[in-house]
Amino acid sequence: MKHIIALIQKMKDRKAKAADVTRPETTAEWGGEGMLQQWLRKEFDRTVDSGEQVLTPEKTASILKQLHHKMEEQERQQEPVQRLRVSGSIYRRMLPQVAAVAGLIMLVGLGTIYYSQLQRKRHHPIAAAQHVKFIRNTTGKTVKISLPEGSQVTMEPAATLSFSENAARDITLQGKAVFSVQADEHHPFTVYAGNIITTALGTVFTVDAQTPQQVIVKLETGKVLVRTKDGTAKEDICLLPGEAFQFDPSRHIYSVTKANAGDDHSSKTTVTKHAVLMAFNNAPLYTVLNKLQTAFGVSIHYEHSDVDGAYFTGQVMKTDSLRNILEVICQLNNLELIPGEGNMSIRKVR
Template sequence: MEQFYLLLEKFKKGQASAPDIALLETLMQQGADEPLKAAMLAAYQRSILEKEQVLPAEKTTALLDRLHAAIAADAAVHSRKRSLRALLLPLSAAAAVLVLLGVVYLKYRADRSKPAAITVASRHISNNGGGVKTLALADGSVIQLAPNSTLAWKDSAVLRRLTLQGKAEFIVQADPKKPFTVETAGVTVTALGTIFTVSTQTVNKVAVKLSEGKVQIHTAHQQEDVYLSPGEEYAINTITRTFDIKRAGSPKVPVNKAPEANNVVLSFNNEPLDQALHTLGAHFKTKVCFQQEDVSALYFTGKVLKRDSLQSILAAICAMNQLELRATADSIIISK
């Protein structure tokens, strides 16, 4: 029995060798019933493999002190000739408690060490009143939600993506790293630091009016995205998918009317993005830097007009492809 105590002390201090573990197994086979023996052996082996105590040192010491005291009292009352099995049964029961507490402690510690899950809160706001409702987003953007309109979005550290039913004006806080996107009736409007209005209040029609800045409009049925300049209004029929663009106070411009030839300076049709960036950099005499792997398998279709700036074009391209844009004194850097 003294040998068992010595081995148990070694185990408690993390000093038990492989032969010590084997001997403990032998003693357990002699004196414990199968379930307790298996539990103790599993605890020993796990402690050796993971090189850690089942319980913290102070808890292990306290429990073992109580265990030793109980066994000593039991031995004083009963005959010293008592069988090894009879002595080991209370010891095995107490050891099983150690194993159980150890498992609970390890699970608690493992749960504490896991990173907290990142939750994305969903927001849903309706305006059922008679006046415009003003909403302020966490990023500083402001939304004027018209009556009988509904807006839904999810708070995210990466994207600003909203879904609209009805009409709203968006005053967007510029952030190239977080594109601001409004989706409605199959039309996607992406903005970078701008003021624009989106409306679905007319049946089978989506209208986008740009007051300031620049927006990109994308639909699944268009081969090319549309870019609006301040004062322009885009309207699309959601049934026929035909659309037109007009300036405030001027007649509509048919979509099939191409820009004047002397107004288009560059045109891209499904061009690999790396080549398009090189072409844009050369045209605007500005160095555009990027890593090839960041733009591989990406393509660009669109026209560059005389009034367009390199910064606005690249900002729109980055918004479409989830890329980041950073301007330096003599170059523009694009990255993921």
Template sequence: MDDKEIEKKLQDAWEETSKIQPKDKVEKSWQDFSSRTFNRKKKPIKPWHYAAAAVLVTFLSIGGLRMYNNSSFESSIASNINIIENPGNQNKTVYLPDGSLVELEPNSQLEFSDNFKKNRKVRVKGEAFFRVEKDKDHPFQVSCKTTTTTVLGTEFTVKEEISNSVSVQLYEGSIQLNVKDSINNWILSPGEKFVYNTNQLTITAFERFKDFNKKPLKEVINYIQTNYNYKITFPQELLQKQVTIRIRKKETLSNITQILSEIYNLNSYRDENIKEITFK
């Protein structure tokens, strides 16, 4: 293969990988590169020229991929995208760079950018619960299908339904909801559920607490074990004693443990390795 053939192939590759750039910019950059690489006096091409060209073509390809990624996840996000999936059968806890907590349900996916602290926007596929750190200068936004939930600091659940709808349940704080191509927005209060699909939009009340009114302590223990996937060991003589307690459905396990310890004047010991909490 002579010099002209090599130059022609490299130019074709250069233009192909640079389609996303303005044409005049591509032509100028090629002229600069070719003038340095291909001696017009037709001196023999050194082996390193091939390596240099390969490196440059590879670099342009990577740059093109990054620009595609940027535009594919909200035009306002100008950074690489992190994707976290939960293929298992139990909730997966994720801590975002700003300290916000996400409980990702099975078969769900979370996406956020590398510059998340300055651009607190995430996308959910499936279902996730959020406990958002407050930051008045950087609102927290969750996109799911055609809806966007905007918050400053609160606790809520976003769920992508099979019926091509999206539901949002607010446990604490306040959130604003927007729908694509709509000029309206909706403000939710704690205990309200927002459901949207292409045909209708509804806001209804839901029960965000679990109440135990003079129930055996054993029922409370069973509720905790079922919803938090921890084994709870309590003194046998207390299990049948009646208790009246209200538990917020998305309350942290640490807070529930502390409340029970204070009620019964016991110490609790948590073993993360075997997922067990023992009261003594």
């Protein structure tokens, strides 16, 4: 048993080679099927983890060949009559040895197959890890950059942008920057700044997150949707050109500002906190239009078939004009707005 014990120790120390298993003095001592089975299961796990292939298919065939050769040799050494009398017992004595080595071959073979499959999976990953790119303005002056998908960003000093190379229209901002977004109706452009998420399709807007206690979004052209992560604003807020959204996370309040042309939103604005005239959540468009004409006192003409199946989610602020609201609704629903004398008409785009 000393050779078996020495081999077990070597394999536990990960120093055993296939040659150690095939030594004649070791092969002659194979026995104790239960002990080997327990040990082999343990070494199977170790083989998978370490990647060490204990037995190759060639060595496996060699072990079987040696076993059969040894059995035949032992039988030849017996007297003919004695061999006939005891050959059955010889075979029975050798049976545990054959079973033990067969167990070794089977388990190690499974381990080799599993390890090979594991290696193939590791060498051919399903998806490569995403790389995040960071851009920081350390120049002390305003810098204009181009994003991979074509949008332009004017970064104020100390501003930092980060985005995945596989998702360049999802931007995280620290500091202040002006975004001139490349139009793409199928891929919205989203900026994450503090607790504020701003989404646009194609527009120019400014996000100022220089002060964590006050995040400001100002729209220059086009339209954007602004929402808060914490749910302070229950619905997405649609900004119109010249408007600014301001959020105070410490007090969980927001405001929409209307700036005069050329004015900086920081000082010359009229602020109306929570100035929501009405809010809609997946409301039928005809219901929205009826409520708007009641609120603004202006008739809105439309064919029911043109708006049937259309819905609207959003807020109407007290600072919004009816025309601007209807223009946004029409753009979202492939409708055409026709202003009239004291009324508005909406129809499907011809």
